[in-house]
Amino acid sequence: MRKNISNFREESLNYHSQFPSGKIQITPTKKYSSQRDLSLAYSPGVAEPCKEIARYSNEVYKYTSKGNLVAVITNGSAVLGLGDIGALASKPVMEGKALLFKIFSGIDVFDIEIDESDPEKFIEIVKAIAPTFGGINLEDIKAPEAFKIEKRLKKELNIPVMHDDQHGTAIISGAALLNAITCVGKKINKIKMVVNGAGAAAISCTRTYKKLGVKSENILMFDSKGLLHTSRTDLNKEKKEFAVSTYKIKKLEQAIKNADVFIGLSIGGILTADMLKSMSKDPIVFAMANPDPEIDYNLAIKVRPDIIMATGRSDYPNQVNNVLGFPYIFRGALDVHAHVINDQMKLAAVYAIASLAKEPVPEQVNIVYNKKNISFGKEYIIPKPFDNRLITRVSPAVAQAAMDSGVAKNPISDWKIYKEKLLDRMGYESKILRMIQNRARTNPKKVVFCNGEEYEILKSVQILHEEGIVSVPVVLGNEDRIKHLINENNLNVELEIIDPEKEENIKKVEYFAKILWKRRNRKGLTLYDSKIRMRTNDHFGAMMVDQGEADAVITGYSRSFSLSLRPMLEVIGKENSVKKIAGMMILLTKRGPLFLADTAVIPDPTSEELARIALMASHVVRGFDIEPHIAMLSFQNFSSNSKTSSKVSKTVAFLHKKYPDLIVDGELQPDFALNEFLLANKFPFSKLVQKRANIFIFPNLESGNLTYKFIRGLGNVQTIGPVMLGMRKPAHVMQMQSNIEEIVNLATLSVIDAQIRTN
Numbered sequence: 001m002r003k004n005i006s007n008f009r010e011e012s013l014n015y016h017s018q019f020p021s022g023k024i025q026i027t028p029t030k031k032y033s034s035q036r037d038l039s040l041a042y043s044p045g046v047a048e049p050c051k052e053i054a055r056y057s058n059e060v061y062k063y064t065s066k067g068n069l070v071a072v073i074t075n076g077s078a079v080l081g082l083g084d085i086g087a088l089a090s091k092p093v094m095e096g097k098a099l100l101f102k103i104f105s106g107i108d109v110f111d112i113e114i115d116e117s118d119p120e121k122f123i124e125i126v127k128a129i130a131p132t133f134g135g136i137n138l139e140d141i142k143a144p145e146a147f148k149i150e151k152r153l154k155k156e157l158n159i160p161v162m163h164d165d166q167h168g169t170a171i172i173s174g175a176a177l178l179n180a181i182t183c184v185g186k187k188i189n190k191i192k193m194v195v196n197g198a199g200a201a202a203i204s205c206t207r208t209y210k211k212l213g214v215k216s217e218n219i220l221m222f223d224s225k226g227l228l229h230t231s232r233t234d235l236n237k238e239k240k241e242f243a244v245s246t247y248k249i250k251k252l253e254q255a256i257k258n259a260d261v262f263i264g265l266s267i268g269g270i271l272t273a274d275m276l277k278s279m280s281k282d283p284i285v286f287a288m289a290n291p292d293p294e295i296d297y298n299l300a301i302k303v304r305p306d307i308i309m310a311t312g313r314s315d316y317p318n319q320v321n322n323v324l325g326f327p328y329i330f331r332g333a334l335d336v337h338a339h340v341i342n343d344q345m346k347l348a349a350v351y352a353i354a355s356l357a358k359e360p361v362p363e364q365v366n367i368v369y370n371k372k373n374i375s376f377g378k379e380y381i382i383p384k385p386f387d388n389r390l391i392t393r394v395s396p397a398v399a400q401a402a403m404d405s406g407v408a409k410n411p412i413s414d415w416k417i418y419k420e421k422l423l424d425r426m427g428y429e430s431k432i433l434r435m436i437q438n439r440a441r442t443n444p445k446k447v448v449f450c451n452g453e454e455y456e457i458l459k460s461v462q463i464l465h466e467e468g469i470v471s472v473p474v475v476l477g478n479e480d481r482i483k484h485l486i487n488e489n490n491l492n493v494e495l496e497i498i499d500p501e502k503e504e505n506i507k508k509v510e511y512f513a514k515i516l517w518k519r520r521n522r523k524g525l526t527l528y529d530s531k532i533r534m535r536t537n538d539h540f541g542a543m544m545v546d547q548g549e550a551d552a553v554i555t556g557y558s559r560s561f562s563l564s565l566r567p568m569l570e571v572i573g574k575e576n577s578v579k580k581i582a583g584m585m586i587l588l589t590k591r592g593p594l595f596l597a598d599t600a601v602i603p604d605p606t607s608e609e610l611a612r613i614a615l616m617a618s619h620v621v622r623g624f625d626i627e628p629h630i631a632m633l634s635f636q637n638f639s640s641n642s643k644t645s646s647k648v649s650k651t652v653a654f655l656h657k658k659y660p661d662l663i664v665d666g667e668l669q670p671d672f673a674l675n676e677f678l679l680a681n682k683f684p685f686s687k688l689v690q691k692r693a694n695i696f697i698f699p700n701l702e703s704g705n706l707t708y709k710f711i712r713g714l715g716n717v718q719t720i721g722p723v724m725l726g727m728r729k730p731a732h733v734m735q736m737q738s739n740i741e742e743i744v745n746l747a748t749l750s751v752i753d754a755q756i757r758t759n
Contacts, residue, residue, distance in 0.1 A: 007492040008466070016092060023095040024102070024109070029065070058409065061134075061337060065108060070330055071133045072097045073112045073126060078142035078165070078200075081290065087113035090140060097139060097164075105327035105391060106425025107334065109137075119145045123152050130157050134334045135341075137326065138163040143200040144236045160333040160341040166204035168322035169265070171329070171346055172382060173286055173310070174208045175353035176320060177261070179381035180308045184282035186260060188213035192280070194255045195242075196294065197265035198223035203238045205263060211347060220244060220255045224266075227255065253278075260284060268292025273303045286310045288320050308378045317379035324383060325349055328391050331422070332398030336408035341398075348401035352394045356383045362625065369442055386435050392419045432593045432624075433718065433745070437469065440751040443758075444471035445551035447747055448544050450537040451558045452477035452497065455485055460743040462493035469748050474498060474550060476537040500540040509534045512543040516571060538564060542571035545729050551758075552730035552750035557743070561600060561722075561733055568724075568731040575728050580605075582613045583722035583733075584620065585708045586749075595621055595695045599704040600722040600733075610651040614664060614697050616725040621695060623756060630655075631673035631693035632666025633703070638683060640667065644699045656687075663691050670696070670707075720745040723753075730754045 016022065031037045039045050049063035061067040076090030091113050098109035112129065116122045126149075130136065136159065138150055150163040162168075181188050193214055195206050198221055210216060221228045221242040227250060228235060228243045235243055249255050252270070256262060257278040262271060264287040271287065271294040279285075283304055287293035290312040297316040300309050310318035329349050333341050361374040365387050374380050383390060396415060402408040412418050447464070451457050452475030464470040473495040475482060482497050500509055513530035516539070520530075533539040537555070544550040553572075556564040574581050583600025586593055597617045602609055610632070618628035632648045640649035648667035655664050665687040672679050673693045680689045698704030711717055712735075719742060724732050730753040734746050 007462075007490075023092075024098045024111070058337075061410070066132070067134045067334055067337065068106070069108050069110065069133050070101060070135045070137055070334070071112050071129070072101070072109050072137045072139055073114065074139045075114050075116055075122060075141060077117060077140070077145070079140045080165075084142065087115040094139060097137070100323055101137075101327055101330070104323060105331040105395070107327065107330055117145075119148050123149055123156075126153055127156060130159060133159060134337075135160040135330050136162075137330065138165075140165060141200075143203070144238055146200045147203070147238055154340055158339040160330065160338050162326070162329070162341045163200065163204075164322055164326045166200045167208075167341075167346055168326050169201045169288065169320060170205040170208035171325045171349050172320045172322060172353065173205055173263070173288065174212055174350040175357070176286065176310050176318060176382045177209060177284070178212060178350070178354045179357055179376070180261075180284045180310075183308055183376075183378055183381065184284065186282070189215055191218060191260040191284075192258065193219045193261040193263065194252070194259045195219065195221040195263040195265070196252060196270060197221075197263075197289075198228060198239050198242070199265065202263070202265040203242070205265065206242060208346070208350070209263075211343065212350070216242075220249065220259075222252055222255070222266075226250065262286070262294075264288055264294035266294060268294060269296075271295040273299060276300060276303050276307070279304070282306050282308070284308045286320065288312045308381065310381065314385075318381050319385070320382070321385050323385050324353060324390060325394070328394035329398050331391065331425075332395035333402060335395065335410070335418070336399045336402045336412060337410035338399075338402040338407045339409065340407050342402075342405055342407060344405040345398045345401040345407075348397040349394050352397035353383060353390075356387070356389060356393050357381055359389075362387070362389070369438065371442075386438060388423075391422045391425075395422055433588055433720075435624075436720075436745075436752065437467070437748055440469045440748045440755075441467065443751075443755050444468055445751045445754045446470070446472040446474065447750060448474045448476065448541040448550045448553045449747075450476050450541040450553065450555035450564075452537070453481045453485065454557055455489055456738070456740050456743060457557060458482070458485055458491055458493060458495075459489070460740050460747065461495055462491055463740070463744055464747055465494055469744075469751055472496060472550075474541075474544070476500065476541050498540070500535045500537060509540070512540065512547070515543065515547070520570065533567070533570075536567065538567035539571055542568050542731060545731060546572050551754040552732070552747075554732055554734065554743070554747055554750060556733035556736060557738060558736070560736060564733045565601070565724075568727065568733065572727060572729050572731050574726045578616070578726035579612065580609060581724055581726035582616060584617050584725055585719060585721040586723065587711060588718040588720070591692065592694060593624070593626070596704060596708055597695070597697055597725065598701060599698070599708045600724075601701070603701045605700065607647050607650040607654065610648065610697060610699070611654055611658075613725070614651070614655065614695070615659075617695050617697065618662065620723065620725065623752075626694065628663065628695050629688060629691045629693045630662070630664035630695040630697060631668050631670075631688060632664065632697050632699075633670055633673060634667035634699055635669065636667055637669050637672055638667060648699050663687055666697075667699075718745070720749055723749060730757065 030041060032041060052059045072094045074090050074094055076087045077084045079085050079090050079093055094111035098111050101107040101109045114122060114125050141149060146163055153161045195202055228239050230243045230245045253275050256275045258280050260280050261284045266289055268289050285307055287295050293311045297309060297311060300307055310320050312320055358376045365384055366374055399412055403411045447470045449457050449461060461473040465473050475495055476498050479497045479499045513534040517525060517527045517530040541553045545553045580602055582598040582602060584595055584597035585599045586595055595617055598613050614630050621628045632652050634645040634648045636645045640646040645667045652666045655662055676692055679686055712719055730750050732746055732750050734743060
């Protein structure tokens with residue numbers, strides 16, 4: 001939970017305003033470096049595809065980005081949680097929607113904010129710009145205008161149009177409803193349902209539930225004025241569809257009695273504990289008001305232990321999150337050039353999402369949510385947003401439904417190849433980081449930061465604590481300087497400050513010093529020297545972890561890597577089975593995470609040490625539920641006629657013999673290791689053919705460190721590390737002068753390191 005709203009507000013404003021402003025940008029997809037490139041991109045070369053499209057209009061999908069471009073369009077009349085704030089003020093939300101489209105399904109988006117409240121004029125504007133796009137996602141338009149706008153545009157345009165506020169929630173909650181009913185053993189055509197809320201989302205949800213089998217006569221819907229009743233004269237066309245003629249029921253507390261299902265799309269707290277108690281056995285409650293559900297989750301499960309509950313919140317089970325649907329629905333619709341998103345396609349998405357939740361959950365999803373075995377049941381009726389399988393289940397189901405219903409102009413013939421292309425479109429570089437952060441939040445740890453007198457450390461600590469990744473941040477250093485930095489920079493951060501130099505900590509310093517002296521007195525360390533060392537932040541922080549007073553320690557910001565590593569080795573040391581530790585960098589790239597080792601510790605590893613580095617790295621990578629594909633690097637390909645390449649060749653031979661199931665090969669140049677097509681053409685015998693390498697073991701420290709530093713200097717790849725391989729307890733040394741993002745990433749990984757060791 002965020003600790004300071006005003007501070008979070010400031011951070012949000014800074015996030016959006018840092019250069020370049022906003023959250024999205026246009027990136028060229030073709031070469032443009034030479035004059036010839038530009039003459040092909042624009043005049044005179046661009047005339048050729050123009051002429052082709054003029055002859056055959058469908059060629060626009062072949063020669064332009066239309067087939068992967070969606071418009072997110074609004075007039076800002078019903079922005080979630082903010083109301084009618086207008087077109088201009090809604091732009092940050094629409095950019096956010098664009099970002100979600102891109103990272104979850106690889107779809108490009110132009111956000112379009114139209115300053116027009118008249119539905120007729122709005123429709124004409126959208127129709128006029130529609131040729132640019134492969135699909136249109138209507139967003140945050142108030143009811144009842146939203147119904148008219150969507151209906152007209154679907155009828156009058158030949159590209160898919162969907163108002164996600166209506167149908168997104170309907171699709172996800174529809175899947176949840178199917179599975180909830182399965183869990184309790186009830187029949188969908190027999191259940192009694194109460195819907196509180198009668199806006200665009202509620203109307204669309206209830207229409208979807210009817211298509212799934214809920215009987216009209218078993219539904220009671222309420223708006224802010226009460227039950228939708230045939231005697232009311234204030235109902236619009238959409239509300240009249242759900243008006244009933246019964247005179248026995250007027251209030252929500254009457255309707256809810258013996259109801260099987262409560263659907264909330266209204267306001268927080270409207271469903272009371274007494275109302276919940278009056279519901280039937282095994283009640284199903286979807287309290288989807290945000291940020292406060294219609295009834296508090298903890299209260300609901302206390303009052304009714306037999307409840308199946310879903311909310312719109314990520315901190316409770318069964319989050320009804322539209323991101324489970326819209327990116328994949330549009331992906332499937334675009335890929336077959338569907339001219340509409342029809343009911344068959346939406347229902348296909350419902351059934352695909354519901355079906356996925358019943359399948360065994362991949363270990364990667366268990367890891368992300370820090371669960372041993374997520375399985376279908378009361379607390380898991382819809383998939384998790386971080387489930388990589390969503391794109392390969394929902395998008396093909398939608399595409400197939402489009403083909404079956406006759407609205408697809410570009411049918412898919414090879415589904416295997418299609419699913420492989422879907423995975424290639426995903427934004428792995430950001431997804432792996434979100435997965436790491438989400439996993440860390442499930443069991444936050446106490447982390448010691450040795451360089452507490454630095455602004456970047458304190459700001460990182462604030463972020464980590466606010467995000468629930470670090471439970472108790474401890475910073476070491478001069479207390480007055482740290483407090484001055486906090487006040488000077490207006491930081492709002494809860495932390496524990498320890499100054500080993502302070503007199504009040506002398507007993508702890510002496511206690512730690514005796515422990516260190518007993519371990520190293522036969523290596524020339526005196527008790528006096530131990531006391532001096534324990535007054536330094538690095539030694540003190542390392543000993544806190546060694547003695548179980550903290551879960552992980554982070555250092556390295558203020559001093560060189562080697563100077564910062566030495567105290568960690570002296571105090572914590574390496575694991576018993578490890579001869580030498582190593583360092584590994586994680587690069588978050590569009591092709592997925594890449595792991596580079598050793599980039600930090602061993603200057604010129606022997607063949608045996610290279611093998612150990614490879615094995616330690618593969619162990620960590622498996623911890624992310626990623627199959628290790630190891631490339632042993634050299635400046636030559638399969639040609640051991642130098643000292644370096646001979647060493648690498650010997651390492652590979654050993655690993656092949658000792659670990660025949662391990663996917664490892666070399667000696668390989670980096671460009672061949674990274675390019676599976678190049679590798680297959682030149683060296684088809686390699687174990688890495690058709691297996692993208694993700695672990696790269698360098699023959700010496702110079703090559704590894706220079707490569708990493710070069711990539712880091714480019715600034716367009718996120719990094720985590722170095723991750724220390726082989727330490728006895730979680731101790732990690734950052735690069736000197738790391739930025740805030742790098743510090744947060746490494747600290748997050750240290751929390752996961754501590755989680756794994758605890759388990």
